[in-house]
Amino acid sequence: MSTATTPTPEAGTARRSPRLGHAVGLSCRECGTSCGLGPHYACAACFGPLEVRYRLPRLSRSGIESGPPNMWRYAPLLPVPPDIAARPTTEPGYTRLVRADNLARALGMRRLWIKDDRGNPTHSFKDRVVAVALAAATELGFTVLACPSTGNLANAVAAAAARAGIRSVVLVPADLEPQKIILTGVYGGTLVTVDGSYDDVNRLASELAGEHEDWAFVNVNVRPFYAEGSKTLGFEIAEQLGWRLPDQVVVPIASGAQLVKVDKGFGELASLGLVPATPWRVFGAQASGCAPVSAAFAAGHDTVRPVRPETIAKSLAIGDPADGPYALDVVRRTGGVIADVGDREIVDSMRLLAATEGIFGETAGGVTLGVVRKLLAAGQLDPGAETVIINSGDGLKTLDAVTAAADGPPPIKPTLEAFTERYAGRTVS
Amino acid sequence: MSVLVRIPTILRSYTGGAAEVTASAGTLRDVIAALDADYPGLGGRILDDGGKLRRFINVYVGEEDVRFAQGLDTQVSEGARVSVIPAVAGGTA
Numbered sequence: 001m002s003t004a005t006t007p008t009p010e011a012g013t014a015r016r017s018p019r020l021g022h023a024v025g026l027s028c029r030e031c032g033t034s035c036g037l038g039p040h041y042a043c044a045a046c047f048g049p050l051e052v053r054y055r056l057p058r059l060s061r062s063g064i065e066s067g068p069p070n071m072w073r074y075a076p077l078l079p080v081p082p083d084i085a086a087r088p089t090t091e092p093g094y095t096r097l098v099r100a101d102n103l104a105r106a107l108g109m110r111r112l113w114i115k116d117d118r119g120n121p122t123h124s125f126k127d128r129v130v131a132v133a134l135a136a137a138t139e140l141g142f143t144v145l146a147c148p149s150t151g152n153l154a155n156a157v158a159a160a161a162a163r164a165g166i167r168s169v170v171l172v173p174a175d176l177e178p179q180k181i182i183l184t185g186v187y188g189g190t191l192v193t194v195d196g197s198y199d200d201v202n203r204l205a206s207e208l209a210g211e212h213e214d215w216a217f218v219n220v221n222v223r224p225f226y227a228e229g230s231k232t233l234g235f236e237i238a239e240q241l242g243w244r245l246p247d248q249v250v251v252p253i254a255s256g257a258q259l260v261k262v263d264k265g266f267g268e269l270a271s272l273g274l275v276p277a278t279p280w281r282v283f284g285a286q287a288s289g290c291a292p293v294s295a296a297f298a299a300g301h302d303t304v305r306p307v308r309p310e311t312i313a314k315s316l317a318i319g320d321p322a323d324g325p326y327a328l329d330v331v332r333r334t335g336g337v338i339a340d341v342g343d344r345e346i347v348d349s350m351r352l353l354a355a356t357e358g359i360f361g362e363t364a365g366g367v368t369l370g371v372v373r374k375l376l377a378a379g380q381l382d383p384g385a386e387t388v389i390i391n392s393g394d395g396l397k398t399l400d401a402v403t404a405a406a407d408g409p410p411p412i413k414p415t416l417e418a419f420t421e422r423y424a425g426r427t428v429s
Numbered sequence: 430m431s432v433l434v435r436i437p438t439i440l441r442s443y444t445g446g447a448a449e450v451t452a453s454a455g456t457l458r459d460v461i462a463a464l465d466a467d468y469p470g471l472g473g474r475i476l477d478d479g480g481k482l483r484r485f486i487n488v489y490v491g492e493e494d495v496r497f498a499q500g501l502d503t504q505v506s507e508g509a510r511v512s513v514i515p516a517v518a519g520g521t522a
Binding site: 030041042043044046047048049199203206207210211303305306308320322 | 474486489497
């Protein structure tokens with residue numbers, strides 16, 4: 001099948017075939033139709049999403065361990081050029097895997113870890129996917145990096161484009177958290193605020209992608225490559241656990257791509273013999289104000305009915321999640337569960353994570369921990385099994401969510417007497 | 430008078446490269462049938478074998494996603510604008 005699904009970018013892309021490592025082609029996740037590596041994102045036959053296919057090399061643990069201290073240590077498992085680590089990128093990844101004993105004790109769990117993706121250059125996991133999208137887009141001849149975003153992606157695209165010295169165009173809903181708008185604008189590039197929801201912005205981006213053939217919308221027309229970046233979360237979790245897979249992993253769901261790719265990452269490591277092929281269960285977390293995948297899971301459906309989002313977890317507020325059906329497949333295949341929690345539980349869990357482990361995650365982190373607590377209470381998550389929770393972003397970007405909850409107490413005078421009067425006889429908190 | 434239909438890049442091979450085409454007003458089902466009459470094969474790319482909207486296609490009448498309206502029975506009035514957009518795109522976490 002050689003039909004192009006989008007025109008080849010005009011910017012000299014035909015000059016040579018793209019150097020995308022061990023990636024050998026794209027294939028439709030719905031009907032299996034294949035096409036070559038190119039700027040394609042929807043199946044020419046059925047519009048289904050495309051997946052990168054590889055001829056994976058033999059890799060050793062020591063080879064990976066001697067790689068750079070960022071996600072490029074896994075470059076052979078990504079659709080990126082072999083010299084990617086030497087190019088100007090934001091060098092995301094290899095964030096901390098934090099042993100969360102305090103939180104585990106609070107929850108009655110035995111062995112719990114937080115994969116803390118605040119540690120990325122723009123403080124969310126989006127730096128991972130954008131880095132892969134940028135590398136692939138450059139190879140495919142695109143000259144502008146663009147995206148529709150709920151905020152984190154906007155930050156990541158603007159920063160990565162600045163570092164690579166190319167133009168960026170970022171579209172966001174106008175009602176986004178001010179922090180995320182500031183954190184995009186500061187990198188330069190073109191920032192477009194749109195009067196509408198994320199789904200409206202996404203639609204506009206899809207239409208723009210059809211009109212500007214040299215613009216790479218990272219999560220639209222280079223999406224097959226972009227999404228692969230999330231596999232590195234799975235790779236790192238396994239390596240940081242000492243080259244083994246956790247029993248349970250709990251992942252936030254917006255589009256569902258991160259969850260699907262963490263599972264794919266675990267599978268690739270097992271198939272390459274880099275970890276023992278032990279079973280793992282994948283759990284998904286949504287906010288109740290935008291829970292189309294959770295609702296489909298509960299109803300036993302394998303497709304997702306779109307909703308109009310209404311939640312403080314704006315980074316997860318995608319009413320029409322592109323990878324929802326695949327997230328359902330993964331969770332059902334591995335024996336996990338998808339659940340959702342309301343705004344109050346989200347804020348409460350953001351505070352619990354901060355108070356027990358010193359990790360101030362964003363609302364999405366509150367969603368994920370909130371769902372962990374809900375599933376534990378329902379007996380659907382095994383408290384005795386080793387569990388990893390993904391915290392995908394930084395609470396500093398969603399301060400509004402906790403402002404009321406975290407208001408300080410009234411001030412005291414700077415005297416010992418005033419302190420004693422207020423705090424004597426009780427634990428300072 | 431008629432309605433304006435925006436064609437995504439992926440389907441422009443059916444319309445001779447045209448990004449926008451016109452059709453008569455009616456229900457969305459009528460509009461798609463009219464498109465298929467003018468541009469043979471186009472209807473079968475938007476609808477599946479059972480005559481339903483394909484899973485990975487989003488159709489908007491004006492600003493409204495037809496899945497939030499009456500689907501293929503959604504009324505497309507004179508002068509309205511229909512957008513057909515591949516649904517693969519988008520999403521963050």
